[in-house]
Amino acid sequence: MKMTNLVLIFSITLCLTFSAESGLTAQTDDYKIGIGDILEVRILRPETTTDRTTVSPSGQISVAYIGTVHVKDKTLTQIQKEIQWRLASGYLKYPVVVVALIESHSLNYTVSGEVIRPGTFQLQEKTTVLKAIAMAGGFTRFGSKSRVKVLRPYPDKPGYESIKINLHKAINGDSKEDILIKSGDIIVVSEGFF
Numbered sequence: 001m002k003m004t005n006l007v008l009i010f011s012i013t014l015c016l017t018f019s020a021e022s023g024l025t026a027q028t029d030d031y032k033i034g035i036g037d038i039l040e041v042r043i044l045r046p047e048t049t050t051d052r053t054t055v056s057p058s059g060q061i062s063v064a065y066i067g068t069v070h071v072k073d074k075t076l077t078q079i080q081k082e083i084q085w086r087l088a089s090g091y092l093k094y095p096v097v098v099v100a101l102i103e104s105h106s107l108n109y110t111v112s113g114e115v116i117r118p119g120t121f122q123l124q125e126k127t128t129v130l131k132a133i134a135m136a137g138g139f140t141r142f143g144s145k146s147r148v149k150v151l152r153p154y155p156d157k158p159g160y161e162s163i164k165i166n167l168h169k170a171i172n173g174d175s176k177e178d179i180l181i182k183s184g185d186i187i188v189v190s191e192g193f194f
Contacts, residue, residue: 032073034106035059039071041083045096052102065091076101109181111136113189114143128178129165132187144192145171150179151186160186 033039035055041063043049053061059072066086071079080099087095107123109132116137127135129150139145145168151160163179170178181187 031075031101031104033071033076033079033101034104035072036105037101038103038105039079040098040100040102042098042100043087043092043095044098045094046092055106107183109183109185109187111187111189113187114140114191115189116140123181123183127181129181129187130167130170130178132181133167133189136187139189142191143189147190147192149188149190150181151188152182153184 033055035057037055038052039055039061040050040052041061043064049064051062051064053063055061055071060068060070063069063083066083069079069083069086074082076099080097083099084095084097087097105122108120109123109127110118110120111132112118115133116139118136121132121135129148133139133148146166148165148167150163150165152163153160165179166174166177
């Protein structure tokens with residue numbers, strides 16, 4: 001096996017170990033880095049350097065020895081490979097790089113309407129509509145549990161898909177009514193009829 005293959009296997013193993021230590025569950029190969037996310041870049045060979053950096057509005061981070069690297073919409077593995085390749089292309093001999101997501105700020109949702117604290121919230125893993133409304137302080141006294149909708153952005157065109165939710169049914173045990181939230185969703189709680 002070539003030395004470069006051994007270094008790559010070693011660095012990917014380190015990356016997975018380091019990711020598990022950080023405690024973030026969003027660290028999967030399909031997570032795409034977004035603006036505002038905080039990354040930690042460790043260069044382990046030939047000497048150890050560690051930098052924490054925030055993804056800029058232009059989608060870039062700054063890395064020792066090589067300057068700016070475009071990371072928006074890339075996975076951690078893609079970023080790690082690019083940094084390692086650029087370092088090996090004239091800066092360091094056999095570099096080992098580990099990239100980890102420290103905080104995700106690009107994944108969020110909005111709750112509006114008849115809730116105590118309307119606003120934008122950071123998306124946690126397995127957040128449902130009911131959990132999202134609880135994060136917004138719950139319903140106001142005028143909020144209707146049966147008149148909730150989720151506006152979900154279309155992935156390929158402007159506009160939103162409107163999903164009607166009856167949380168009154170969810171509270172009574174119908175889990176189909178309490179769907180998982182996705183990044184960019186807007187939850188609208190309407191006023192009830194009295």
